[in-house]
Amino acid sequence: MNFTSIAAALLLSLGLTLASHAAPIAPLDTGRVEGSVDGVVDVFRGLPFAAPPVGSLRWRAPQPAAPWKGTRKAIAFGPDCMQAPMSSVPGPGFINPVSEDCLYLNVWTPSARPAKPMPVMVWIHGGAFIMGAGSYPDYDGAHFADQGVVLVTINYRLGLFGFFAHPALTHENPKGPLANYGLMDQVAALRWVRRNIAAFDGDPANVTVFGQSAGGESVNALLVSPAGRGLFAKAISQSGGGRALPGSLAWPSIHSAEAQGAAWAVSVGAADAAALRALPADLVLKASAGPKIPGPIIDGQIVPERIDAALADGRHAVVPYLVGANSDEESLLQWLPGAVAEHQRALGPYREAAMRLYGEDGKTDADTAARRLWGDDVMVGPARFVAQQMAASGAPTFLYHYAYVPKAMRGKAPGAPHGAEINLVFANQRQVSMFGEGAADADMADLMHAYWIAFARAGDPNGDGRSAWPRYSAASDTLLDFTNDGAASVTSFDKPGLDLLDQVYAASHPR
Numbered sequence: 001m002n003f004t005s006i007a008a009a010l011l012l013s014l015g016l017t018l019a020s021h022a023a024p025i026a027p028l029d030t031g032r033v034e035g036s037v038d039g040v041v042d043v044f045r046g047l048p049f050a051a052p053p054v055g056s057l058r059w060r061a062p063q064p065a066a067p068w069k070g071t072r073k074a075i076a077f078g079p080d081c082m083q084a085p086m087s088s089v090p091g092p093g094f095i096n097p098v099s100e101d102c103l104y105l106n107v108w109t110p111s112a113r114p115a116k117p118m119p120v121m122v123w124i125h126g127g128a129f130i131m132g133a134g135s136y137p138d139y140d141g142a143h144f145a146d147q148g149v150v151l152v153t154i155n156y157r158l159g160l161f162g163f164f165a166h167p168a169l170t171h172e173n174p175k176g177p178l179a180n181y182g183l184m185d186q187v188a189a190l191r192w193v194r195r196n197i198a199a200f201d202g203d204p205a206n207v208t209v210f211g212q213s214a215g216g217e218s219v220n221a222l223l224v225s226p227a228g229r230g231l232f233a234k235a236i237s238q239s240g241g242g243r244a245l246p247g248s249l250a251w252p253s254i255h256s257a258e259a260q261g262a263a264w265a266v267s268v269g270a271a272d273a274a275a276l277r278a279l280p281a282d283l284v285l286k287a288s289a290g291p292k293i294p295g296p297i298i299d300g301q302i303v304p305e306r307i308d309a310a311l312a313d314g315r316h317a318v319v320p321y322l323v324g325a326n327s328d329e330e331s332l333l334q335w336l337p338g339a340v341a342e343h344q345r346a347l348g349p350y351r352e353a354a355m356r357l358y359g360e361d362g363k364t365d366a367d368t369a370a371r372r373l374w375g376d377d378v379m380v381g382p383a384r385f386v387a388q389q390m391a392a393s394g395a396p397t398f399l400y401h402y403a404y405v406p407k408a409m410r411g412k413a414p415g416a417p418h419g420a421e422i423n424l425v426f427a428n429q430r431q432v433s434m435f436g437e438g439a440a441d442a443d444m445a446d447l448m449h450a451y452w453i454a455f456a457r458a459g460d461p462n463g464d465g466r467s468a469w470p471r472y473s474a475a476s477d478t479l480l481d482f483t484n485d486g487a488a489s490v491t492s493f494d495k496p497g498l499d500l501l502d503q504v505y506a507a508s509h510p511r
Helices: 002-013 167-172 181-200 214-224 254-267 273-278 280-285 307-312 328-334 339-346 348-356 366-392 441-458 497-508
Strands: 025-028 031-034 036-038 041-047 071-073 104-110 116-123 150-154 204-214 234-238 322-325 397-402 478-483 486-491
Touching: 025 181, 104 181, 116 181, 116 214, 116 441, 150 181, 167 254, 167 273, 181 204, 181 214, 204 214, 204 441, 214 234, 214 307, 234 441, 307 366, 322 366, 328 366, 339 348, 339 366, 348 366, 348 497, 366 397, 366 497, 441 478, 441 486
Parallel strands: 031 071, 116 150, 116 204, 204 234, 234 322, 322 397, 397 478
Antiparallel strands: 025 031, 036 041, 041 104, 104 150, 478 486
């Protein structure tokens, strides 16, 4: 018996099939695609999940992708969605073209397929809704696939291309949906997964949607959006907020967004919908950079209401849910000038008590205390709040705090910055990143990767001898803390500060 026969017999005994080294083929509802082989993983890149949103389709809900004849090559990423070049994100050396024609996704699946359909994870990238893409090296899904998970990364429209309202657009489509074109793209991608993932031996009934930052916000929006209902079985939100954001970060109503859109249209000489769609893409891109960063809009349909209100009143999907935030979320402030001062004003009569609490050790200067207070109020506190609401609904819920600092950065970084967990979740610690992780951090990467995979498989991150991760409830108030010493459960984590921020929130948003 030759080596190939022995390998085939072994794999068959494990319920697997030996994949050919030939380029893998998958039959989709729009036509056949040919991917590539990366070690023990098949990769399909640049799969269109919707028609190019260009010309007359700009600022419209995503339309079906056109079918093709023959076999389409799927070996290169599609263009990233329109965004300004970012020299530090996701790291030096990353180059991928941008275009309005950007509604593509990517699939990683094991070359040796199991007998039973595999769990599926769909990653929604972050980037403040103005940057990012499924093509980023950080999001390479090979390590999920080699553990028996089908990993999907997606693009969605960004900036004003993805989040824009104008009276002329409302007039031509009065029944909607409107404004949240980027979120509509995410829904279209999830519908594509439901129709097509079986072609990659994924289980359409076992889909976990997960994301970080704007991607985590998107996950929370999908929980409360009627459009997202039934498209996923589990959800993970990493540093995704979840309750009303302070000041200029708050999501606008459709009416205020229409007023902003109308004012901008006047400034660029666009009098109607046709003129808006005729604007050069670079002009729309320039307006996406601020001063008010585009993002989700409460339109009454795709985003029917504030996430926190929907969660508190039980108007959301009840699915297993994993959520958390990082110890240095205030690292975001480097891109948000004036945010701390705005937040201090928003604290109102609670400001003095909050500052005293956050500087109670006597070693923290006022600026550091104010920055940490902002980070907790924008990310850490909302993660606990969302966990409380999801747990109260009966959803199996797991809360974490991520404070791990890569070994190369010990003594240099004050904590785990916003986004620092991503490469470890993907077990891509050897990828170039902003946070300094590397091969020396493999143990933490293996640990986080295993928790996320276990959750995707069965809705519970526990097992295989890992530190127990207790199911969250408001009564127990226990989370899993990822630190330099590993992972351990902690009860009443930062309770005085987070309780005070809950009071601030309740006073600002009375029920």
